[in-house]
Amino acid sequence: xxxxxxxxxxxxxxxxxxxxxxxxxxxxxxxxxxxxxxxxxxxxxxxxxxxxxxxxxxxxxxxxxxxxxxxxxxxxxxxxxxxxxxxxxxxxxxxxxxxxxxxxxxxxxxxxxxxxxxxxxxxxxxxxxxxxxxxxxxxxxxxxxxxxxxxxxxxxxxxxxxxxxxxxxxxxxxxxxxxxxxxxxxxxxxxxxxxxxxxxxxxxxxxxxxxxxxxxxxxxxxxxxxxxxxxxxxxxxxxxxxxxxxxxxxxxxxxxxxxxxxxxxxxxxxxxxxx
Amino acid sequence: xxxxxxxxxxxxxxxxxxxxxxxxxxxxxxxxxxxxxxxxxxxxxxxxxxxxxxxxxxxxxxxxxxxxxxxxxxxxxxxxxxxxxxxxxxxxxxxxxxxxxxxxxxxxxxxxxxxxxxxxxxxxxxxxxxxxxxxxxxxxxxxxxxxxxxxxxxxxxxxxx
Numbered sequence: 001x002x003x004x005x006x007x008x009x010x011x012x013x014x015x016x017x018x019x020x021x022x023x024x025x026x027x028x029x030x031x032x033x034x035x036x037x038x039x040x041x042x043x044x045x046x047x048x049x050x051x052x053x054x055x056x057x058x059x060x061x062x063x064x065x066x067x068x069x070x071x072x073x074x075x076x077x078x079x080x081x082x083x084x085x086x087x088x089x090x091x092x093x094x095x096x097x098x099x100x101x102x103x104x105x106x107x108x109x110x111x112x113x114x115x116x117x118x119x120x121x122x123x124x125x126x127x128x129x130x131x132x133x134x135x136x137x138x139x140x141x142x143x144x145x146x147x148x149x150x151x152x153x154x155x156x157x158x159x160x161x162x163x164x165x166x167x168x169x170x171x172x173x174x175x176x177x178x179x180x181x182x183x184x185x186x187x188x189x190x191x192x193x194x195x196x197x198x199x200x201x202x203x204x205x206x207x208x209x210x211x212x213x214x215x216x217x218x219x220x221x222x223x224x225x226x227x228x229x230x231x232x233x234x235x236x237x238x239x240x241x242x243x244x245x246x247x248x249x250x251x252x253x254x255x256x257x258x259x260x261x262x263x264x265x266x267x268x269x270x271x272x273x274x275x
Numbered sequence: 276x277x278x279x280x281x282x283x284x285x286x287x288x289x290x291x292x293x294x295x296x297x298x299x300x301x302x303x304x305x306x307x308x309x310x311x312x313x314x315x316x317x318x319x320x321x322x323x324x325x326x327x328x329x330x331x332x333x334x335x336x337x338x339x340x341x342x343x344x345x346x347x348x349x350x351x352x353x354x355x356x357x358x359x360x361x362x363x364x365x366x367x368x369x370x371x372x373x374x375x376x377x378x379x380x381x382x383x384x385x386x387x388x389x390x391x392x393x394x395x396x397x398x399x400x401x402x403x404x405x406x407x408x409x410x411x412x413x414x415x416x417x418x419x420x421x422x423x424x425x426x427x428x429x430x431x432x433x434x435x436x
Contacts, residue, residue: 136398137368137374137376137398137400138376138396138397138398138400139376139377139378140376140377140378140381140384140385140386140387141377141378142377142378142379142380142381142382142385144382162378164378173386175385175386177382177383179360179382179383181332181362181363181413181415181416182332182415182416183415183416183417215386232386264381264382264383266377266381266382266385266386268385268386270397270398
């Protein structure tokens with residue numbers, strides 16, 4: 001079995017006052033999906049808990065007896081709700097979700113994120129990994145993206161994360177912070193990133209909000225209406241990039257305020273020297 | 276061997292065994308398990324440091340953190356709370372020549388040791404007795420100076436008597 005990190009996000013541009021039922025999140029046709037975490041992204045400006053959800057397991061039954069928030073039971077507001085044991089959905093399948101609007105008024109930009117792994121049969125795709133003999137060191141690859149404008153339209157595409165000629169890179173975590181060395185940085189609210197491998201195959205079905213995909217080094221909000229997670233975003237399993245390999249990421253921003261933002265992305269993990 | 280030495284030896288022996296099927300070279304081991312070679316005992320030891328750096332946008336390279344020369348030191352954690360929103364840094368291991376732990380100078384160490392948490396150094400860094408750990412800093416150009424303090428957390432690896 002080959003595992004590959006994967007995020008599936010359900011985007012609901014407009015949530016009616018009465019909520020929605022049987023919304024299908026379509027899964028890719030190339031692999032089954034093992035869901036291990038579900039996480040709400042609250043509507044900017046709306047009070048926490050503005051909407052609740054429930055979804056169907058692969059068997060067709062619901063995962064909960066009623067609509068729920070992340071904070072019910074095992075989950076927390078910032079970390080989402082872990083699914084254990086994992087729930088494996090077939091390739092080309094769908095996750096059927098019901099959304100309940102508890103505010104009584106229409107909401108916009110509602111998002112529900114499922115994190116987990118795609119599951120491929122052995123030999124069906126390249127899966128580089130550690131050599132038999134190697135030396136490993138902690139490593140961070142920083143990428144600074146200057147002056148991201150408020151509305152990027154088609155996005156700032158194909159920003160690169162490079163492994164070097166003499167070592168492989170195992171990506172295990174990442175964080176992102178707005179910081180300009182010269183001061184006067186703006187703030188973001190709607191900033192999304194889609195991570196892709198060397199063949200431009202993405203690790204998510206749509207761009208994911210950076211507060212969900214990455215962590216932040218700041219303990220408080222940096223423009224987002226929710227407090228950023230105070231720890232890095234994790235990739236499970238880790239993403240292994242062979243020497244000379246590249247990861248790409250696309251940036252999309254749809255803010256109407258906040259000014260230009262300079263973002264400091266840090267991709268961390270280990271560098272692996274072959275011996 | 277007195278009582279304390281026996282207790283320490285037993286503790287060390289327990290750690291050496293680890294869980295069933297544990298292999299030290301397994302990259303997917305749990306972070307809490309580290310391999311202590313037979314004949315050695317790991318002793319918790321932290322290395323605190325402090326540097327005063329100008330806030331002028333210039334890089335200040337090779338700020339040294341001197342390690343003791345009585346035993347090898349193994350870094351397993353790092354803490355530096357006050358670089359956040361202040362600038363960038365780059366950390367090096369204690370090899371000669373040293374290996375940078377980031378590909379370039381990185382905002383707030385790329386996350387190492389930010390906030391109230393200690394950052395796990397994974398995998399651990401082995402440092403010879405008396406080695407130097409180097410840090411580069413580059414703070415924003417807000418003027419004045421900033422005193423940056425932090426700490427390496429880890430163990431000294433002592434031989435069993």
